[in-house]
Amino acid sequence: MTSRAPLRVAVAGLGAVGTAVVAALQAGLPGCRLAAVSARDLDAARARLPEGVPAVPLEGLEPLADLVVEAAPAALLPAIAEPFLRAGKGVVVLSAGALLRAGHLIDLAREHGGQITVPTGALIGLDAVAAAAEGVIHSVRMVTRKPVRGLVGAPYLVENDIAIEDIREPLRVFRGTPREAAVGFPANLNVAVALSLAGIGPDRTELEIWADPALTRNTHRIEVEADSASFAMSIENIPSENPKTGRITALSVVACLRKMGAPLRVGT
Structure with missing residues (x-):
């Protein structure tokens, strides 16, 4: 052998x-x-x-x-x-x-x-998304919610004068596509790009980003509609030493x- x-x-x-x-x-x-x-x-x-x-x-x-x-x-x-x-x-x-x-x-x-x-x-479920992509995926939607410290300093927030340090309730700070988020949140949303590459691409995948002062974990929810299955998944990630990255x-x-x-x- x-x-x-x-x-x-x-x-x-x-x-x-x-x-x-x-x-x-x-x-x-x-x-x-x-x-x-x-x-x-x-x-x-x-x-x-x-x-x-x-x-x-x-x-x-x-x-x-x-x-x-x-x-x-x-x-x-x-x-x-x-x-x-x-x-x-x-x-x-x-x-x-x-x-x-x-x-x-x-x-x-x-x-x-x-x-x-x-x-x-x-993220979870990329295998399921990739399998669904062998057929026809009608839509993919992702909602990301992060603790404030995990988003502070993101270029998109700085360029658009969006202050989140003192918010007291959840605030949606972005709605768009993973391609746009990759530029505006380069240290935060690699998961959204990975999802888009597994599925219907970075321009058709829908993405929302929320800053939530009550959270201590990075959370992601995905909803997929396809000709083979409809499914939803969510995950709560414990941050690593770097608050922008989950363990x-x-x-x-x-x-x-x-x-x-x-x-x-x-x-x-």
Whole structure:
């Protein structure tokens, strides 16, 4: 019986998600091993890594790994992904919103045999949405409600002079599409973009964003009408150290990596 060599995984970014993914790889993830890390402060990263795992600039990751997990600011996605895709390798993308502004990455993956994977992240039910999309989806609607601190500083709020710091009741701050939200809320609504990519696209998916001072968790509700099924789903995510990101986001990346080397895969 033959066994495959472990998948060499690089992690770009050591924020809340990247740190959690690194920890899971260090603890042992069957079929995977931590190959390299890149971070804004390389010296600090080296001090946190086990011996033998290098911390290198972004451009140094590709020769060391088969796949990279992008857990960095959205603006860095092309710099992280392009070398891997040109080499026919894999990229796990958390900044899904940035994909809408970097469509050439999909072309690179197609041309060179690479693959971009967008994990489930802070959402549920993407398998069901993707399955429904094999038929006809009539509508997809998502309502996101977040604690105030998870939305403060979003470019859309700043540009439109929407003050939410002192609100005392829920306030709808946005109604539009995931494509628009990806620009106005780049650190908040990657889940909406992922939903749109699984379903009917970033221009047909309907999205509302609410700031709610009574909430302590990020909540998302999805309603789908399709020719195969009608369904609704909701999730309440406990924030990580970064209030804009739920704890389950990092766990979804770990689950995604675990699937890649597993003898049994459950779910599409």
